[in-house]
Each structure stands twice: as structure tokens, then as C-alpha cells.
Amino acid sequence: MTTTDPLRFKAPDDPECTVDPLCCAPLGDAVLAQADAEQLADALKALADPARLRVLSLLRAAPGGEACVADLVRPLDLSQPTVSHHLRVLTDAGLVARERRGTWVWYSLRAERLAEIRSVLR
Incomplete structure (x- = not known):
């Protein structure tokens, strides 16, 4: 016959839970809301692509911290439509800003x- 310890099934806010080392600890303030998650x-997902990671590194290293698609085609060795696609994915994910200047x-x-993402992953 197996016996179970009743303290293992107590809620984290139960007063006895704080003295039982086998009880779970209460959740902190760092729990993500559904929308944030x-x-x-x-x-x-946007970052989980080697070309997009390279786009971010190229933008970080670009003079003035900005580049247009034409600046990225050669270093990435990708076609202009493919680079544009990757930039759109990064923009939609909020990782990259875009500014139209003429054409x-x-x-x-x-x-x-990027800092927000970094802080969640710490």
C-alpha cells in the first residue's frame, strides 16, 4: 500500500506550504501573460532563421545603424525579393523599423x- 504526503498537494498560498520543502514555490511576478507570450x-520565430540573424547583424554594423535592401543583397548572397521577405518578417515581429525616403x-x-526579448530570456 502506498501512502501519499498530503502536503505535496497543497496550494502554494496554503500556510503549511511554506514550511514543506516538497511543496511548490509560489509563482513570481515574471510570469508572462498570454498576449505577451x-x-x-x-x-x-522570426529570429529562428540564419538569414534573419545575419540581417540583424548587418543592420547593427551598418553606418548609422541603417541600411536599405540594396545594401543587404550582396552580403547575404540572396535575391532582392528574398531579402525583402526577411525584412518584412523582422518588421512584422517588431524587431526592425522601416522608414520610406523617396523610393x-x-x-x-x-x-x-531586442532589449525586451533579452530581459525575458535572462
């Missing part, structure tokens, strides 16, 4: 969004 997942669109990192 979905946004983070979208950003991480050209310039892209730059959204450092605040």
Missing part, C-alpha cells in the same frame, strides 16, 4: 524590442 513567440526604404534595429 504570443508576441515573444512571434519574435523568436527607398531604410531599415534599422528596434533596440528597445
